[in-house]
Amino acid sequence: MTEPRENAQLSSESFDLMKQFAGQKVANMTMDLLSEESKMRYRSFYPCGDLLIGLRYHETKPGRVGFKMGRSLKIIDGQIVAEPRKDVQFTLPLVPHHSEHVYGFWHINEAQEMTLNLKLDDERRLTVLVEGFPEKGRKDRFAWYCLNCVAPLYMTEVETSRVGLGGYYAVQEDAFAVFNSDEKVRTCKQCGTLHPVAYSIFPWKDNPQEKEARSCW
């Protein structure tokens, strides 16, 4: 047992600071994962303090709202590898990563990402994405590598903090327009393999070619 210190007392600075913390106005930040409101709000990326949160629902039953179950792919040591789906997965900065059937490009990000994989029931799984709110100067990149030999094919980058999420998607759409409209861009100069077209995280916007690509990679 330590003896109470005789001179122990809260400084007036700490007292004021603690009073300020306790009086801070904040909203309750809670998520009901199965509510329609959450499904809509987090279908892209939604700010929560200095984090961005996204929800991606995966379904095995065709016809229900959600993405087809797919693999989590990363490019590591010059190879495309499927990372096993575990409860918690981390993507380190600058590691190209692609979630099959969810988005049709390799995302290369300067910040770390964390994903939580929840099993909702036998037919449904949910991925909760957590990443830092884009800081000044941080770039997101949309990239494509040959799926056969991993040679670089095409890439665009966007400074998300400067242009916001609207600008992020605008740059993405421009990249898709270039990549999808030109077979030369999508054909590997090293091995000749033709890459499927790119697609976004919004399946309801798919044209038939994008829908086809979403089902296969």
Ligand SMILES: [Zn+2]
């Ligand atoms: Zn190739």
